[in-house]
């Protein structure tokens with residue numbers, strides 16, 4: 618079912634993001650995670666897509682497995698830089714044939730091993746171009762990525778918001794935020810979005826911090842600030858992962874409770890293919 622239609626009939630809910638597993642071990646863990654999380658009756662579950670199509674086959678197979686083995690609504694992430702219109706057309710037709718009708722339309726990042734990659738030379742330059750392309754099929758519900766702290770390449774937070782508005786005007790029906798750990802970034806983003814006339818649902822992306830070192834590296838790449846409070850709390854436990862996880866989950870519970878108190882109705886969880894942290898959080902909040 619199209620996620621945009623689900624918003625009309627589901628007042629509240631959660632969604633889960635997975636990545637396509639690489640190994641047999643990873644696959645078994647992923648399948649267990651999907652089975653563990655499905656009883657939360659998620660609005661949808663999404664599967665990431667490697668930039669430049671690097672995980673195309675695994676992403677498609679993962680989506681097909683979920684569709685075959687569960688009755689969950691699925692959404693495919695899809696990146697466009699380095700792709701051709703024909704290539705994207707093939708993927709979209711395959712999705713239509715398999716009743717996969719939700720797409721998170723993304724630009725993606727240039728390949729790390731190519732230093733002189735010219736973003737402007739491809740058939741798609743920005744996510745907006747992909748949104749326009751996907752919208753032409755009149756079949757998919759389209760989501761886009763949004764950035765409470767601004768995208769790292771953006772000249773300013775205001776420009777970033779203008780570009781976000783353009784993606785939505787091109788046909789996106791909802792947004793999902795980059796992870797953030799201080800809700801003020803989300804509330805400020807929503808204020809700016811409202812002022813510029815963005816009215817579609819914007820789902821906050823929740824990433825439970827389970828390993829301070831790893832998340833810090835990832836968060837700096839994503840332009841997401843880790844609050845000093847959580848760093849200080851985790852510092853004494855850097856060699857004790859279960860303690861760090863406990864602290865991260867407690868923090869995310871308070872973060873989600875605050876979002877819900879402030880009117881948020883849908884939460885998107887970055888699961889990292891693990892069910893434990895998301896389950897502990899959802900069991901402790903009322904969404």
Ligand code: FAD
Pocket residue numbers: 664665666667668694695696721722723724725726742743744745762763768769770771772776777780784793794795796822
């Ligand atoms: P865009 O919206 O195209 O923006 C890219 C940059 O260009 C921004 O700085 C923007 O401000 C600027 N810009 C946009 N339009 C214009 C314009 N008209 N003129 C000038 N500048 C402009 N990556 C993956 O590879 N696979 C995934 O599965 C994946 N999933 C993600 C899920 C979520 C929820 C999020 C938040 C991100 C995800 N990403 C994923 C990361 C994403 O691909 C990167 O953040 C990428 O750098 C930008 O993608 P975008 O779709 O936001 O790009």
